[in-house]
Amino acid sequence: MSAISERRERERAHRHQLIITAARELAETEGWEAVTTRRLAERVEYSQPVLYSHFNGKDAIVSAVALAGFSELATQLRRARQAAGEPGPALRAVCRAYLRFATERPALYQAMFILPTDLTFASAETPPPLRAAFDEFVSCFHPDNDQRELFAEVTWSALHGMAVLSDSGRIPPDGQEQRLDFLVAQIADTP
Amino acid sequence: MSAISERRERERAHRHQLIITAARELAETEGWEAVTTRRLAERVEYSQPVLYSHFNGKDAIVSAVALAGFSELATQLRRARQAAGEPGPALRAVCRAYLRFATERPALYQAMFILPTDLTFASAETPPPLRAAFDEFVSCFHPDNDQRELFAEVTWSALHGMAVLSDSGRIPPDGQEQRLDFLVAQIADTP
DNA sequence: AAAGGATGTCTAGCGTTGCTAGAATGCCGG
């Protein structure tokens, strides 16, 4: 309980975060396949095994990056929704912000939705940032709509499909804007 | 040009197919992470390097499996669409068939849409089976609708998102039926 | 204040991966 051990704990927490940001930067600049435990250890200027004193394995590191991504996504969506004001245009704004996030931060998006992670979704112990991001979609629908969760799930699914299929070249990346228009138009006009 | 060399060529083609089906079976029973070049070679009772005389690498093998998957998917969708008859219920039938395919053949679906492959989509040299599967969605909309490709892209995206998010537990797998209902209802009622 | 114990970090290495070079084997044409 001495001051020294407090300092060590602080340093440890600092290094924990250092690993996460290093992994994220490496993934964003060179892609996730370049994020190996060796390169990551070299980057943070420690030996390989220290990674395993902070995380259970590589998946846990990816999960930590993904979690940070969900926080960021949630704030982006919230900002877009609040800037739109009315719930009508809000849906469009949130959807657009979502797709922008996916295209501008592909590595982060991969960690959140494609790579295997330890994160648990749609459950009691779902981390708050995940829930927060999802709730932004829910908030785009009227509170007295008892199907808004369902609507949000479908909207999210469609956006995710568009993001990932266009990113992998399975649908032409150009048409993203038109697809967004069509999707929002179809989803929005509901009783 | 002798009969012997013809036989060898025949055997070679046979072995080519053997590798593909072995990879597929292994993936379907134990998952793609169990499909290593060593296990695959053992399965076809040849040494490892023969795989590389047939395929450029592991990705090419996955691509071959994915291509077979697209053929199968195309016939499934076509069957569903033709059984429905009218273009109205056809959309729902095709969507349902798509989701069924994704859940019943997860390994195949992964090869087609998630794992890295050499397949090129939405291009001039897109393999016919890919185009055929996509066209089944297009055919669900009226021929004089000049946006039917766009509609098909969005529909496909939404289904893919639902399939992959529910498979990875990111949305509750139970609600799939309701989500399908909602999606079809929203997409279908268009001028 | 020195010994003992706990904590933390490193070097070294294990088993597995995708992939390949070079030896060995078998078949064809002259």
Place this chain on the structure above:
DNA sequence: CCGGCATTCTAGCAACGCTAGACATCCTTT
């Protein structure tokens, strides 16, 4: 029958995630 070509195998490389055990460093206790 024999040289040359094609095919297949054995053996191995570099890189991967991960871990055991040696070393060092600091804290506590007598």
